[in-house]
Amino acid sequence: MSQRRVGIWLIGAFGGVGPTVAVGLSALRRGIVEPVGLTTCLSGFDQLDLDDPSAFAVGGHDIRRTDFLQSVREFQHRARIFPPDLIEPCRDDLLNWSHNVCPGTIFNSGPTIARLAELPEVRPNESPRAAIDRIQADLNAFRRNHRLDQLVVVNVASTEPPFPLTEAHASLECFEAACRVKDHPPLLPASGLYALAALDLGLPYVNFTPSLGASFPAALELAERRRAVVAGQDGKTGETLLKTVLAPMFQKRHLRVLSWVGHNIFGNRDGVVLNDPDNKASKIRTKDQVVSSILGYKPQTHVSIEYIESLDDWKTAWDHIHFEGFLGVRMMMQFTWQGCDSILAAPLVIDLARLALHAQRRAEVGILKYLACFWKSPMGVEEHDFFKQYAMLEEYVASVAAERAETLVGS
Numbered sequence: 548m549s550q551r552r553v554g555i556w557l558i559g560a561f562g563g564v565g566p567t568v569a570v571g572l573s574a575l576r577r578g579i580v581e582p583v584g585l586t587t588c589l590s591g592f593d594q595l596d597l598d599d600p601s602a603f604a605v606g607g608h609d610i611r612r613t614d615f616l617q618s619v620r621e622f623q624h625r626a627r628i629f630p631p632d633l634i635e636p637c638r639d640d641l642l643n644w645s646h647n648v649c650p651g652t653i654f655n656s657g658p659t660i661a662r663l664a665e666l667p668e669v670r671p672n673e674s675p676r677a678a679i680d681r682i683q684a685d686l687n688a689f690r691r692n693h694r695l696d697q698l699v700v701v702n703v704a705s706t707e708p709p710f711p712l713t714e715a716h717a718s719l720e721c722f723e724a725a726c727r728v729k730d731h732p733p734l735l736p737a738s739g740l741y742a743l744a745a746l747d748l749g750l751p752y753v754n755f756t757p758s759l760g761a762s763f764p765a766a767l768e769l770a771e772r773r774r775a776v777v778a779g780q781d782g783k784t785g786e787t788l789l790k791t792v793l794a795p796m797f798q799k800r801h802l803r804v805l806s807w808v809g810h811n812i813f814g815n816r817d818g819v820v821l822n823d824p825d826n827k828a829s830k831i832r833t834k835d836q837v838v839s840s841i842l843g844y845k846p847q848t849h850v851s852i853e854y855i856e857s858l859d860d861w862k863t864a865w866d867h868i869h870f871e872g873f874l875g876v877r878m879m880m881q882f883t884w885q886g887c888d889s890i891l892a893a894p895l896v897i898d899l900a901r902l903a904l905h906a907q908r909r910a911e912v913g914i915l916k917y918l919a920c921f922w923k924s925p926m927g928v929e930e931h932d933f934f935k936q937y938a939m940l941e942e943y944v945a946s947v948a949a950e951r952a953e954t955l956v957g958s
Contacts, residue, residue: 550602551598551602551697552602552604552693552694552695552696553598553602553603553695553697553699553904554603554604554605554606554689554690554693554695554697554699555568555572555603555606555699555701555896555897555900556606556607556608556698556699556750557605557606557607557608557701557703557896558607558608558651558702558703558738558741559607559608559609559651559702559703559704559705560605560606560607560608560609560615560648561607561609561611561613561614561615561618561648562609562618562703562704562705562816563622563815563816563817563860563888563889563892564703564755564888564889564892564893564896565609565615565618565703566615566618566619566622566641566889567619567622567628567893568605568703568893568896568897569605569615569619569644570615570619570629570633570634570637570641570893571600571893571894571897572603572897573636573640573641574633574636574637575600575601576599576601576603576640577637579633579636580633582600582894583894584890584891584893584895585894585897585898586894586895586940587897587898587901591941591944592944594948595902595905595944595947595948596908597901597902597904598901598905603900604647604689604693604695605640605644605647606644606647606685606689606693607647607649608648608649608650608651608652608682608685608741609648609650609651609666610653610660610663610664610665610666611663611666612665612666614641614642614645614648615641615642615644615645616638616641616642619634619637619641620634622860622889625859625860626815626859626860626861626887628860628887628889628890649685650666650668650669651669651737651741652669652673652678652681652682652737652740652741653669653737654675654678654733654735654736654737655735656707656736656737657708657823657825657826659819659820659822659823659826660704660707660820663819663820675726675733675734675735675740678737678740678744679740679743679744679747682740682741682744683744683748686698686700686744686745686748686750687748697751697904697907697908698750699750699752699900699907700741700745700751700752700753701753701755701896701899702741702742702752702753702755702756702760703755703756703896704737704738704756704758705756705816705817705820705826706756706757706817706820706821706826706827706830707736707737707738707756707758707759707826708736708823708825708826708828708829709825709829709832710735710739710758710759712763715731715734715765716734716763716764716765717764717765718764718765718768719765719768719769719772722734722765735759736758736759738754738756738758738759738760739760739761739763739766741760742754742759742761743761743766743769746761746769746770746773746775748773749773749774749775750775751775751777751778751903751907752770752775752776752777752778752779753777753778753896753900753903754778754779754780754781755779755780755781755895755896755899756780756781756782757780757781757829757830757832757923757924758780758829760779760780761777761779762779762780762926767913767914770912770913771912771913774910774912775912776903776906776907776911776913776914776915777915777926778899778902778903778914778915778918778921778922778926779922779924779925779926780833780923780924780925780926781833781923781924782892782896782921782922782923783920783922783923783933784886784888784891784892785862785864785884785888785891786809786811786834786864787833787834787837788933789864789866789882789884790807790809790837790838790866791837791841791931791933791936792933792934793868793880793882794838794841794842794931795933795934795935797842797868797870798841798843802870802871802872803846803870803871804838804846804868805846805869805870805871806846806847806848806849806867806868806869807838807847807849807866807867807868807869808848808849808850808866808868809834809848809849809850809864809865810851810853810864810865810866811850811851811852811853811862811863811864812852812853812854812855812858812862812863812864813852813854813855813858813860813861813862813863813888814854814855814857814858814860815858815860815888815889817888818854818855818858819854822853822854827852830852831850831851831852833923833924834852834923835850836923836931837923840929840930840931841931841932860887860888860889860890861886862884862885862886862887863883863884863885864883864884865881865882865883866881866882866884867880867881868881895921899918899921902915902918909947914926914927916928916939917939917940917943918940919936919939920933920937920940
């Protein structure tokens with residue numbers, strides 16, 4: 548692996564996932580943990596020229612008054628998710644990286660997220676143009692101060708309510724024209740402003756949330772124009788991951804699913820946000836689409852998400868599957884998934900950062916469709932079967948390896 552200097556910029560840096568990513572990168576660079584949970588550390592991925600965790604500097608945006616070390620210790624106290632002897636070796640990295648986190652924006656992100664804001668610099672009445680300029684200034688300063696060869700922007704912030712798209716979002720020309728109309732209704736939520744700011748600078752943009760981000764035509768057109776790569780959306784970490792693994796089994800065995808009910812309970816700050824019905828709607832939409840897509844028909848489905856404060860970062864999902872077998876006999880399958888939300892998500896964020904930076908170095912442009920296996924709602928891909936999605940990633944790795952082999956032979 549080469550010794551490039553690369554950065555990861557986390558939107559929502561001090562939430563649940565951001566501090567876990569920071570601890571993970573620090574612990575990996577110090578060799579005190581194994582890379583368990585990182586797909587890019589499986590056999591075969593060493594054929595790609597991926598950045599080592601030791602090459603990463605961490606920065607980001609947030610709307611709360613805290614830092615990485617304080618957030619990690621809070622997690623350790625409340626949720627018991629970090630071994631006691633893990634934090635102290637990472638302390639200096641966490642403190643140093645905290646200085647790289649700047650005040651974010653809550654523009655048009657809904658009242659529930661706005662109530663989390665603690666910094667006076669977070670200005671709810673800031674214009675979209677001013678917010679984008681400020682975000683870009685922060686990104687440029689981070690690149691300059693750390694002498695970075697590359698920087699990837701990853702959205703791990705709280706889920707925004709669904710945002711309706713209009714004709715103004717259909718192309719970059721329409722979007723720019725609408726921006727010039729005085730007193731035009733807001734065209735984007737905060738996630739869209741972050742996405743435009745990153746893409747306009749030609750930076751890779753990864754949306755780990757179900758929020759709008761770059762998932763509208765004008766943003767994708769901007770990515771093409773700036774030769775940037777895009778990946779998303781909504782990281783597939785728990786119950787939905789199991790759905791995309793189990794649904795193909797029913798489909799291949801020709802067992803007819805009659806109903807599939809999923810009930811999710813969890814705490815943490817994300818749970819507080821998703822307790823708002825508007826914000827919850829974005830999450831349920833991405834979680835409830837996969838079963839029908841894989842089966843080829845729509846059984847009765849139901850997805851619920853409930854906030855249970857005492858669970859903190861531990862998430863429990865109970866699924867009930869009612870299905871019909873041979874001779875019309877009806878049977879049931881139930882499973883319970885219990886996992887730590889941030890621990891499941893953080894290695895995927897590191898994977899996606901490594902792969903997005905690799906794609907940029909290869910001069911790839913636009914949506915990275917071969918990353919579909921990471922997403923509940925993969926951009927540009929209709930396939931939800933996890934095994935078929937993962938095959939897309941394997942094919943990509945094999946094709947890159949073949950290109951490298953041809954180059955070596957030619958030289």
